Amino acid sequence: MQIARVTPQEHSEFLNLVNAEIRPGRAKTNAWDDFPLILAPENLDWMLAVRDDQGRIAAGIACLIREIKTSCGNLGVAGIGSVVTRPDCQGRGFSSALQNEMLSLLRRNNVPLGVLWTDQPEIYAGRGFIAAGWEVHVDIAETDLATGLDPAAEIRNFHTGDTPAVEVLYSQHSLRTVRLPGDSELLYNMPGTTGLVLVGPNNVPLASVFCGKGADFPDYVAEWSGPDEMILLLLNRARELELAHHVLVPADSESLVNLLVDRGASWFAQPSGQWVVLDPAALKTFCNSSGTTPAAHVNDPREWLGTVDGQGNPQPGPLGIAIWGFDSV
Ligand SMILES: CC(C)(COP(=O)(O)OP(=O)(O)OC[C@H]1O[C@@H](n2cnc3c(N)ncnc32)[C@H](O)[C@@H]1OP(=O)(O)O)[C@@H](O)C(=O)NCCC(=O)NCCS
Numbered sequence: 645m646q647i648a649r650v651t652p653q654e655h656s657e658f659l660n661l662v663n664a665e666i667r668p669g670r671a672k673t674n675a676w677d678d679f680p681l682i683l684a685p686e687n688l689d690w691m692l693a694v695r696d697d698q699g700r701i702a703a704g705i706a707c708l709i710r711e712i713k714t715s716c717g718n719l720g721v722a723g724i725g726s727v728v729t730r731p732d733c734q735g736r737g738f739s740s741a742l743q744n745e746m747l748s749l750l751r752r753n754n755v756p757l758g759v760l761w762t763d764q765p766e767i768y769a770g771r772g773f774i775a776a777g778w779e780v781h782v783d784i785a786e787t788d789l790a791t792g793l794d795p796a797a798e799i800r801n802f803h804t805g806d807t808p809a810v811e812v813l814y815s816q817h818s819l820r821t822v823r824l825p826g827d828s829e830l831l832y833n834m835p836g837t838t839g840l841v842l843v844g845p846n847n848v849p850l851a852s853v854f855c856g857k858g859a860d861f862p863d864y865v866a867e868w869s870g871p872d873e874m875i876l877l878l879l880n881r882a883r884e885l886e887l888a889h890h891v892l893v894p895a896d897s898e899s900l901v902n903l904l905v906d907r908g909a910s911w912f913a914q915p916s917g918q919w920v921v922l923d924p925a926a927l928k929t930f931c932n933s934s935g936t937t938p939a940a941h942v943n944d945p946r947e948w949l950g951t952v953d954g955q956g957n958p959q960p961g962p963l964g965i966a967i968w969g970f971d972s973v
Contacts, residue, residue: 645738647745650691650704658691658704659683662726671859673836675726678858680830682708682725682973691726692746694738703729703738705746708973709755711822715896715964716934718822722750722922723973724760727767743771747922756923756930757945761972765918775915776945777965778958780893780901787909789880791873793842799881802839802852807832809849810841813869819896819966831970834858838887842874853878855887857969865891866969872903879904894966895950895958913952916967919945927963936962 650658662683663675676683682690683706691706706726711718724746729738750758760768765775793799802810811828814820823831832839836858841849851870856862865888868875882888893901894916901911921927924942931938931948939947939962950961 645694645741647692647694647742650688650693650701652685652688654693654701655685655688655691657701658693658726661701661704661730662728665728665731666726668859670862673834673858677835678860679725679973680834681827682706682723684830692742692749694733694742696730696733701730702733703742705739705742706973707746707750707758709750709753710824710971712965712967713818713820713822715819716931716936716962719757719930719963720755721965722755722758723967723971724758725973727760727762739767740770743768747771747920751922754923754926756921756926757948758920758922759917759967761917768918768920772920772943773918774920774945775917776919776951776961777916777949777967778895778913778952779916779966780898780911780913780958782891782893782901782904782909782911783889784879784883784891784904784909785889787879787904788907789876789883791876791880793877796845797842797850799840799842799878802832802841802849802854804829804833806839806841806849806852810839810852810869813849813852814867814968816869817897817966817968819894819964820968821971823971838885840878840881840885840887842870842878851875851878853882853888854970855882857972860972861892861969863889864969867892868900872900875900876903876907892969894968895960896964896966913956913958915952916949916965917972919949921945921948931962938962 851874
């Protein structure tokens with residue numbers, strides 16, 4: 645079996661395979677609408693495929709590498725996605741081989757951590773992927789969100805021109821992905837996603853919420869930025885408009901969870917993805933350099949990122965990491 649990068653000529657064939665096999669039935673958007681960065685032509689170096697005897701793509705995989713701001717400093721992380729095998733080629737080890745090749749490629753490129761999101765963890769477990777970290781899901785359907793909107797302020801739909809201001813708001817989260825130039829433009833303008841912003845008298849966004857991520861995260865606010873009390877107002881509007889009744893809260897943003905719980909919201913925590921430690925030695929050096937004691941069992945992502953305990957409570961690890969909904973691939 646030969647594995648090679650997806651060529652520019654094959655890009656649309658790969659996209660169509662991903663779209664046909666990975667999209668939920670309800671999807672009104674395409675895979676490239678909801679995952680615009682990992683599937684972009686600029687990311688072709690990180691798309692791998694196996695071909696069949698006729699040269700058609702039989703299986704594929706992709707990843708998106710970005711630095712993330714962790715509690716110990718900036719760290720390179722690979723988000724792995726678009727794992728797909730054509731139905732007539734399944735069960736022949738194509739995906740195993742592609743996953744192995746992608747992980748080798750990442751190790752050769754000194755990427756220390758990988759993450760993916762799946763409801764079939766058994767497909768990846770053999771390669772060291774384990775559910776780790778945490779995120780909080782808050783149900784705001786019955787929450788008392790009503791607070792007074794300053795007469796000088798207004799809530800309106802997000803417009804493309806708001807991108808730079810919202811990018812600045814997002815950059816105030818201490819744990820987040822370091823987006824590259826152009827990333828925000830693509831993420832905040834995804835088809836099938838509605839953004840709301842609270843603006844002051846000069847019409848500049850002071851807070852934002854984004855509902856859904858195309859067909860991903862239905863009924864969820866998948867990203868929010870700005871002061872908590874403004875977020876409450878935006879959540880209230882999102883709920884009035886039937887855009888979302890849940891909020892995804894990544895690690896280290898517990899103040900919003902506490903505020904919402906005080907107002908009657910219910911919540912649960914779950915791991916924030918399936919993680920694999922690709923370079924334990926590099927992670928150790930990274931943690932040591934920030935004065936943090938590294939994990940004892942270096943190959944177990946739970947020992948680094950923490951996890952959710954048997955009572956459903958987050959248990960932190962030495963490495964604080966938050967992946968916002970818009971940054972999942
Ligand atoms: C998931 C999918 C990519 C697997 O592709 P494949 O080429 O048939 O997979 P392989 O034969 O290489 O098997 C890969 C691993 O998954 C396991 N696996 C495959 N299908 C499985 C199933 N239905 N249930 C449990 N495990 C399964 C295999 O045992 C193997 O594990 P190992 O590598 O530890 O031995 C393919 O079924 C597919 O495209 N499904 C639809 C799209 C999808 O769901 N993608 C995953 C999104 S997260």
